[in-house]
Amino acid sequence: MATTVKVEHSGLKKIVVPASPTKQEIDTRIPPKAKPLFKEVSVNGIVIPEVDILQEAQNHPAQTPGEALLEAARSLVIRELLWQEAKNKNLVPDNEDSTREDSVGEDNAGEDNSRQTKLDAAISALLESEIKTPEASEDDCKAFYDRDPSRFSTETIWQVRHILIGANPKDKKAFDQAREKAYVILEQVKKNPHEFATIAKDISSCPSAAQGGNLGQITRGSTVPEFENALKKTKKTGLLMQPVESRYGYHIVEINQIIPGKILPLEMVKEKIAAWLEASSWSKAVQQYIAILAGKSHITGIDLKPGEGPLVQ
Incomplete structure (x- = not known):
């Protein structure tokens, strides 16, 4: 059994402090039942x-x-x-x-699943x-x-290639520098459009650099909204005259082909x-x-x- 320690101070009443349980003692008190949620x-x-x-x-x-x-x-x-x-x-x-209630307390997962x-x-x-x-x-x-009927349209398809000047938007200095570099590269591409693929292979931060920046066919939802919105605003093929800002940095974008979506007939x-x-x-x-x-x-x-x-x- 646990003992108690009596502590006395002059002018004060006697205080009884429970002693710490020994190593041999085990707390057998039942914890209170948790309240339901x-x-x-x-x-x-x-x-x-x-x-x-x-x-x-x-x-x-x-x-x-x-x-x-x-x-x-x-x-x-x-x-x-x-x-x-x-x-x-x-x-x-x-x-x-x-x-x-019949299954309450069952531990057999197989029976429970059955x-x-x-x-x-x-x-x-x-x-x-x-x-x-x-x-x-x-x-x-x-x-x-x-x-x-427009709900039953095929998706517009864009054939696109790009050069990504990568930067983290949280790093304002690096992001501003990426923007400046993107404009420099854009001017370079405007003067030498046939070098787009070569420039992409040399400096693009995107894995598509190995393919000269070619992203293949893009449809709705297949890229980030910022990039997709820039494509939607463009009605003709060719090099976009402004870099496209996204969460990944700045893109120099060239649209090689646009296949407009069309409304499908009822029978289809x-x-x-x-x-x-x-x-x-x-x-x-x-x-x-x-x-x-x-x-x-x-x-x-x-x-x-x-x-x-x-x-x-």
Whole structure:
């Protein structure tokens, strides 16, 4: 047992200070139970463990941890709703007719993954049997296409080569020097356009220097926005009259070819439009179905409003 040390000072009351435990002593006190991070979440009496919500939150990127946890809880509530309805519809094999609580504390990852696979299969079977949406008609596809045909355009393609005078924007002095050098090189290229590839091989900071600065064909999103915006503003081929500033430094740019994008005819995109319309219709139907299930269920810990929360993947 631990002893105590009595300390006395004249004019003061006696103070009893607990002595430090010896090496032989073991603290057997039970630490206090950690407080839950949020209110208990349940669906018709079936509790969704906090650990499941924390794990699911990893699949829901959000601006704050709280938002990720909220989306995770909603997702698991929806899955539990659908799982319970699948059982009610006898879409779950008898040997799998268990609740979420049956798996709490299981350490066998293989069994847990197997149960998850069967849960997904049961939910898919439920949605397939309950959700019926019409196929997109010719008129539906045409109406969608006619709203904005430009959405169905091919990408503009630029055939480009460049000379990069590399510098870090955070180093103002070096970046200013790169700008000055870029203008000098640009004037050199203007006077001797046939030497573009040679100059690129000699001084360009880009790996494309080995190919004389050739970047090949560039489409939207294949380069940094600063570079792409400069290409979009240019309507003709040839050497750009100003260096292009980017996060990498300054570029002397030559556009060798521009292949404009063109609007595709309805016949070429009709199947994609139909698939999109049908997927959109199905998603809305699933949201409505989930809202109906939520309306007749007892859900605690979260407010599952119609149209909220992710769809089941």
